[in-house]
Structures are given as structure tokens and as C-alpha cells.
Amino acid sequence: MRINFHGAAHTVTGSQHLLEINGSRLLLDCGMYQGKRSEAYERNLHFHYDPQSVDAVILSHAHIDHSGNLPNLVKQGYEGNIFATHATKDITTVMIADSGHIQESDAEFVNKKRAQRGEPPIEPLYTKEDAEEVAGMFAGVDYNEAFEPIPGVVARFYEAGHILGSACVSLEIEEKGKKTHLWFSGDIGRYKLPLLRDPVLPTHADYMIMECTYGDKRHNDPELAFIEFRDVVKRTVERGGKVIVPAFAVGRTQEIVYNLNQMMHDGDVPSVPVYVDSPLAVKATDIFKNHLECFDEETREFVKESRHPALDFKMLSYVRSVDESKALNERTDPMVIISASGMAETGRILHHIKNNIENPKNTICIVSWQAPDTMGRRLADREPEVRIFGEVYKRKCDVATIGGLSGHAGQDLLVKYATAVKDSVKDIFLVHGEEKQAMTLKGLLKGQGMERVHYPDLHDTADV
16 A cells, blocks of 8 residues: 655645555545645646546545545546545535635636736636536445445544544555555544534554644633633623634534624623624535534534524524625624634635724634635734735734634644554554644654654655
């Protein structure tokens, strides 16, 4: 077996790990790389392998950095199945269609600027129509159900606890009479997160491809993060400002709404309007309703009693039209606006930041990890000026970062995850993390007696 690390190597985004087994090729994830726009465009457009040569794809979950380049894969000749949990199948279908629409809109906007400068137009990375081609290629699989993506490989999905439908992937491989167990973590979630079940730890793995996004950092307990977020909302609302939250439309948005409902219901913060300004989040709400199998017991009770905070919250409004979205920026009353994208790179969130960043009453609240060179990272780093749609804006608003709300495992759980297979694992490959985070985690695992831990470069290969 050969493992080719064609994405999320020495970075967090763009997950693509190509396995060569028994003469077949199995791709784990096909994510979009996010970073400097010119570099991202080129990296996402050009694969380091022939898509027509891939026999099957297994998708760990729906986030764009894991699923977002599937339309390109298909556009360039891939014709096989895309195996995913049922919830991931449904969410990914709407997420990549939304991504295709954004690609088209952004290209149209950029081309207007290029035309003014006499520059040739650019093509969108892919279109909504390209994304819709992917929908018919999904093969939905239950958690814990065995399936055979390619000859000699029996795969199973287990709960990852990261977003709705997220999974880690167990691969039992037989090649030339040798049996090997490979475990792919996908994105590891956390214990005690609202809505979702806790992640399942790996067992008896010979080799593991494992994320290390927060390898250098322990998270606050989700309950402490809730208190920190509550305090941000309270002080912003009390000074008459708006709270602007860049958030992924699936997963983080629902968790934020859950927390806001709880704090307003308990009287911990004033009851103010909460707007989810993301067409994708509206569609995601219906998907949440249809996949109760992914929820924890407490959330299933909420749904059963029609009290689910993400679905039935009197202060909550889903913004559907562009005109409704624009109207929010004309208002001056206190409110919370949650909008995509989570790294503030595309979508309606850019308009909300543009219209609110120069008002000292307001707060931009960062609630997830931000990739280098993204708008979200520049805000998290408190840069005094940012460029939005070609214009420079001075940052006069507050910026709050709530790390404890992350859907990724912190350092302590990553160590627990890896050491769960300490007695069986021959090698661990750390992916989905920057160098500082990976090296810190590698050092901690070495202290646990785990010497065989590697941090592969982009396009490295490993024969196991």
C-alpha cells in the first residue's frame, strides 16, 4: 500500500490523501485548499494525479476543505462512487452547489475589476452546474456499516463528533496475503459539544492518518467557552453594537444559535434579534431535521418536543434574500448576525464586515480556526486595516476570538486519540495542521513512547 499526501500536508485545508492498493486507487477526501487567492486557484485547479485513474472516493465530512474540490475531480474525468454517511451526502450536495454559485459570483465580480484594468477575464474554479453533477455519484452508508470501496478493502464509518454526519474511516486492507488496518481520523470533534455525539476513539490500527490542527493548544471546556461568548455578546449589546460572527453554515452556525438561545432564555444577555444570513444555513436546517441519527440524546429530545434551538427559536430569523441581507446593514439597533463563510473569504459575511468594521460599538467574533492569508486570520490577528473588495477599511471595532467553541479536538484529546492505538500502531502521519502544531504534538507523543510519528510534506509518499 502506498499513501500519497496530496493535500492538507503542512497546512490545514485541502484534504486529499490518495491510497494505492491492489492496483486500485482510493481517494480519502477531495477538499478545497484555502489561502492566498492566486495560489489557491492554481492548487485547486490542478490535481497532482489523473482524476480518471481514481477508482473510488471516501468522504469524511462535508466541510469545503474536505469536499469542496469534488466538482473539479468529476469535471476532469472521475466517474466512480463517492462514499459518505447519509447526512454527509445530503449536506455536501448543498454545500458544493453553494460553493459553485460563489465561484461564479466571485469570478464575475473580479472580472469587472479586471476589465477596468484591461486584463483578461478568469474562469470560475467550477460552476453550480458542475457541482450538481456530483450529486448523483454519492453512495450513502450508515455508521458502522461495512462496505467495499475497492477490491481488498473493507471500510466502515465511525462517529467523529465534528459536524453533522462527520466520520472517521476504518479501512481493513488485504493485499498480497497481508492484512493491514488503516485509520483515517478526518476532523476529530470534541466531547460535550451541543447537538452532536462524542467522537469514537480508534482501535487496533496499524497505521493512522490523523489531524493535528490544535496540536499545540488545549481548548477551554465548552462550558467556559460559552461563558466567554456570552460576555462578548452582553457587553456588545449593552453598548448598542452588533455582534458579527463569521461561521460555517453547517455545524458551527447551529451551535452558536444553540448557545444564544440558551443565554437569552436564561436572561444572561438581553434578548435581541439573531439573524442567520446564509442561504446554505437555511437548507442545512432542513437537513438537520432529517438526520436525528447524528444527534446526541439531549438534542433528540429537543427535536421530539419541537424545542430544538436551531429550528424553533423566537428571536431567530433566517435571511433568505439579498435585499433582506442589505437591510441589516442599514439598521443601527443591537443584534447578532451569523453569516458564512467561516473564514470570511467569500459570501455575505464580507458585506457585513465591510459595513460594521469601522464602528467601535461593534464586535467581530471569531469562533473557529482561521487559515493563513484569509480575511478571518487577518481579523483574528487584529490587523489595523483590511482590504475588502479592493477597498481598504480601518478596523475600529472590537475583535473577540473564542477558541473554546472550536469543533476540532484540542491538544489533550489529540494525545488521547493517538495513544488509544499506542500498542498496535506502527506509524502515525500527522496532517491537517501547521508545522508548530504538528511538532508540538509529535513531541508529546514521543514523550508517551510513540517514536514513529511523521509530518509528511505536500505530495510525499509512504509505502507501508
